Amino acid sequence: MTARRSAGLLLYRFVDGDLQVLLAHMGGPFWARRDAGAWSIPKGEYADDEAPLAAARREFTEELGVPVPDGEVVALGEVSQSGGKVVSAFALHADLDPDAIEPGTFTMEWPKGSGREQAFPEVDRVAWFDPATAEDKLVTAQRAFLERLRAAVAG
Structure with missing residues (x-):
């Protein structure tokens, strides 16, 4: 069985010289x-x-409801999450207003076992964080992308 694969974009910016x-x-x-x-x-x-990369761009637009900002991407490699999913990430230096997002939705049975389908947003909010705060908030396996990003922007 092939592992499930995901791809995404990690936007980053500098505010007063500090990475976010x-x-x-x-x-x-x-x-x-x-x-x-x-x-x-x-x-x-x-x-x-x-x-x-094509999947990362498509998913960014689907999840956030806004186009991918222009700019060059930097590959951050892959990580394996605890459930076995392999995630590829690409960094993109760009700015985005979190209030501009219009998230896509997904449908699932909720409450579980009720037989009722409900729609939920793919993401319910986005925000900019410094790397230390981001590390606490991120899914554990994706924390490796922060270290890789730091190395990429330092070089």
């Missing part, structure tokens, strides 16, 4: 009351016939 990254809080009832470990880079799954 844009993270998305995962939408839906499971994540609603969580903060630490409940944020992610905007990402989503893709099939074997799609390139990771």
Whole structure:
């Protein structure tokens, strides 16, 4: 069985010389009351016939409802999350107003076992964070992307 694969974009900017990254809080009832470990880079799954960068761009627009900002991307490699999903990330130096997002939605049975389908936002909010704060908020496996980003922008 092939591992599920996701790809995403990690936007970064500098404010008064300090690095900040844009993270998305995962939408839906499971994540609603969580903060630490409940944020992610905007990402989503893709099939074997799609390139990771193309998937990252598509998923960014689907999840946040805004076009991908212009700019060169830097590959940050892959990580394996605890559930076995392999995530590829790409860094992009750009600015984005978190209030501009219009998140896409997904449908799931909720409450579980009720037979009722409900729509939820892919992400319920996005925000800029310094790397130390981002590390506390990110899904554990994705924290490696912060270190890789720091190395990329330092070089």
